[in-house]
Amino acid sequence: MNITHVLFWFLSVLALFSALMVITSRNPVHSVLWLIVTFFAISGHYILLNAQFLAIVNIIVYAGAIMVLFLFVIMLMNLNKSTEPKKNRWLQWAGAIAGLCLLLVLVAALKDTEIKGQAAQVNEGEIGLIKNLGKELFSTYVVPFEISSILFLSAMVGAVVIGKASPNPSEGRA
Amino acid sequence: MGRFGGAMPINYYIFLSLALFCIGIVGVLTRRNAIIIFMCIELMLNAVNLLLVAFSKMHHLAKAVTDVTTGTEGQLFVFFIMVVAAAEVSVGLAIIVMMYRNIHSVDVNFLNRLKH
Numbered sequence: 001m002n003i004t005h006v007l008f009w010f011l012s013v014l015a016l017f018s019a020l021m022v023i024t025s026r027n028p029v030h031s032v033l034w035l036i037v038t039f040f041a042i043s044g045h046y047i048l049l050n051a052q053f054l055a056i057v058n059i060i061v062y063a064g065a066i067m068v069l070f071l072f073v074i075m076l077m078n079l080n081k082s083t084e085p086k087k088n089r090w091l092q093w094a095g096a097i098a099g100l101c102l103l104l105v106l107v108a109a110l111k112d113t114e115i116k117g118q119a120a121q122v123n124e125g126e127i128g129l130i131k132n133l134g135k136e137l138f139s140t141y142v143v144p145f146e147i148s149s150i151l152f153l154s155a156m157v158g159a160v161v162i163g164k165a166s167p168n169p170s171e172g173r174a
Numbered sequence: 175m176g177r178f179g180g181a182m183p184i185n186y187y188i189f190l191s192l193a194l195f196c197i198g199i200v201g202v203l204t205r206r207n208a209i210i211i212f213m214c215i216e217l218m219l220n221a222v223n224l225l226l227v228a229f230s231k232m233h234h235l236a237k238a239v240t241d242v243t244t245g246t247e248g249q250l251f252v253f254f255i256m257v258v259a260a261a262e263v264s265v266g267l268a269i270i271v272m273m274y275r276n277i278h279s280v281d282v283n284f285l286n287r288l289k290h
Contacts, residue, residue, distance in 0.1 A: 004180055012190050019194055019217055023201035028209055035213050038194075042220050049231050054223075054252055061256055066216065066263050073267050074209060077274050095203025103196035110188055119181035120228045121235040127245050128227075136246045137253070148257045155261035162268040 004122055007048055015041035028074050032067055039063045049120065051128030181235060187228035194221035208270050208280040212263075219259050223252045 018037040025031050039062045046055035126132055137145055194217060201214030230248025237244040270280060277284050 016193055019197040031210055042224055049227055051227050051249055069267055092204045096200050099196050099200030106192050115184055118184050118232050120184050120231040122180055122182045125234050127234050141250055151261050155264050159264045159268040162272055
């Protein structure tokens with residue numbers, strides 16, 4: 001059991017625990033903070049796999065930008081108290097049991113796959129470095145890269161159009 | 175292979191990602207707050223991303239002798255998933271804000287009035 005294994009188990013337990021806290025905490029702000037912890041744990045996994053570019057992008061884009069957007073929206077709506085009405089107990093149990101059944105089926109289906117003996121390379125390998133990814137991104141995948149900029153533009157226009165105040169003055173702003 | 179180098183069985187990554195994905199599904203099924211449902215969707219996307227990176231490194235380990243850049247595609251795919259997720263979040267949060275403006279709540283159960 002070397003340090004890589006210790007780090008793997010630590011990050012896995014951290015990710016699972018904080019993911020459970022995301023769905024169990026009543027206060028939405030706490031959910032957002034636990035989700036940030038989950039993203040940091042997943043970024044740690046990326047670093048462990050030597051995918052450094054994705055680890056940094058994960059922190060910047062997810063933990064930095066997207067979660068700030070979530071926090072903004074929650075605080076804009078003044079939801080930072082646990083006002084959520086409880087769902088029907090039976091529906092909650094049904095949801096939890098359905099999710100666990102899915103987990104059971106997937107684990108049972110995948111525990112004896114033919115890739116079982118294979119392993120993922122940790123801590124070495126050059127493919128996750130920016131040099132290799134950038135070369136590939138701007139040569140082979142340059143067209144999808146440019147198309148994604150159009151996607152961003154349309155998403156921006158869509159967000160502005162949807163989020164614009166309603167033209168009906170009686171409704172007013174939130 | 176250095177002191178910290180080595181390999182991790184792919185099974186561990188598969189089961190970790192499955193557990194994270196199913197936690198996300200349970201969250202979507204049991205919560206009523208639209209923002210938390212949205213966060214659970216992000217959690218599922220991240221579980222898939224983690225599995226893609228692990229598979230990319232597995233592929234790299236298997237084929238590294240013949241081609242040193244094997245597995246780059248998987249990581250680029252994760253990059254594009256992140257791009258699409260960022261666009262999705264901006265539009266989705268705008269929709270949630272609009273929903274809050276109209277019905278003054280983010281409870282998804284109120285949305286069943288769409289059927290009338």
